[in-house]
Amino acid sequence: MSSRLEFDDIHCALRESVDGWAKAFLEPGAAERDENHRFDAELYRQLDTELGLMNITLPEAYGGSGLDLAATVISIESLSACDPGMAMSYLSQELLFSHQLYFTWLNEGIGRMPGRHGDILRQKSLAGMAMTEPDAGTDVFGMKTRASEDSDGFVLNGVKQWITNGTNGRYFLVYARTGDNRRDLSLFLVEADREGFVRSSCAEKMGMRSSETGILTFVNCHIPADALVGKLHEGVKPMIRNLAAERLGLAAQSVGIAGRCVSVMRDYVQQRTAFGRPIAEFGQIQHMIARCYAEYHAMRSMLYDTVWSMIEGAPDASLNADATKLFCAHAAEEISRCAIQALGANGYSNAYPVSRLHRDAVLLSIGGGTDEALEKNISRLLTKSRA
Ligand SMILES: Cc1cc2nc3c(=O)[nH]c(=O)nc-3n(C[C@H](O)[C@H](O)[C@H](O)COP(=O)(O)OP(=O)(O)OC[C@H]3O[C@@H](n4cnc5c(N)ncnc54)[C@H](O)[C@@H]3O)c2cc1C
Secondary structure (H helix, E strand, O other): OOOOOOOOHHHHHHHHHHHHHHHHHHOOOHHHHHHHOOOOHHHHHHHHHOOOOOOOOOOHHHOOOOOOHHHHHHHHHHHHOOOHHHHHHHHHHHHHHHHHHHHHHHHOOOOOOOHHHHHHHHHOOOEEEEOOEOOEOOOHHHOOOEEEEEOOEEEEEEEEEEEEOOOOOOEEEEEEEOOOOOOOEEEEEEEOOOOOEEEEEOOOOOOOOOOOEEEEEEEEEEEEHHHEEOOOOEOHHHHHHHHHHHHHHHHHHHHHHHHHHHHHHHHHHHHOEEOOEEHHHOHHHHHHHHHHHHHHHHHHHHHHHHHHHHHOOOOOHHHHHHHHHHHHHHHHHHHHHHHHHHHOHHHHOOOOOHHHHHHHHHHOOOOOOOHHHHHHHHHHHHHOOOO
16 A cells, blocks of 8 residues: 555556656647637547546446546646646546546445446546536535426426536536425436537636536436436535545646646746846745745645545545645646746746646636635534534
């Protein structure tokens, strides 16, 4: 068993291969994809064909590799160093769809996964998860999308917004209201080509532009009885469990962005001269680099410590996933801002990746639970307060 901050040989080999592939194939077009808000489906497929990253935590019977959550986190961190948008599409398919679908059936003690769900997992098609609505983001229990039972399944009505892979994904896990209590939510597996399911693009985003984000509208959309994932009215449990995994994925994005910014800064300040000396010799630049490195090191240690504790099933893992996302998102924003500062006009331009990475980093304090929502969760859990 690895000690908390050690990786085994499989983790190390995985990191090496994803890092190498990302530098060679993901980095070169990242600025263009950002500029054109373009998701590259062909490149995305290579995450599976070249790296075997899809269904990585699932057993071989579902086309997976049977690895642990650390493998997903390592992959997301490495991809995020080059193209956080592409990493976010992967996070959505891998953690929010495949991992959530498989582990909901496995963990809830609710019987066998319908054969159709297994077939869909084996396809490894682009997929996502739809929880947020135009009038319900942080207030997730305020969602209005409803699934009403009919004679042979359910009828979905409602709108989901800001859904990653929303316009181009083939399958979605959709949360919908199935009862009258605020917590009567259920989870459904919905194919994008169902009648009554219409998709459109969201407003243009500030960052994460190489990933598509969509609006999903359901108008009397009929889904079969076996679209239900887990138990009726009991979608909150898998939702909370998956949010903890999602938060570690988003923290991994922060760590990938921060590590890249530190390395760009380190190289730049040694080459750039002012007043006849490399700017690395100026105390204020040294202060910036040292603070950023220290923060990056803390982020990385915190991330993997929480990942191991989650794998081990530690009781504080979910609390610490919230704390890790909160800390890492904030640090990534600060470090990428410092990198812009250390590079001067070059940092503010598209000549270097740091301004793009900074725009991408801002999302990490919003998606998967805002900073404010996480602060409330953490303080509630620590103080047992109800507010
Ligand atoms: C690029 C992108 C991709 C996304 N992908 C997905 C996806 O794949 N699936 C999905 O379901 N969602 C997705 N989301 C949605 C995301 O999870 C939500 O944006 C997020 O949960 C916040 O919800 P909101 O935007 O409605 O903000 P709101 O909930 O309206 O919050 C607005 C502000 O009010 C604050 N606030 C709200 N309630 C409180 C409170 N009680 N106390 C203090 N402050 C409060 C918030 O912290 C925030 O600062 C994505 C969003 C983006 C931008």
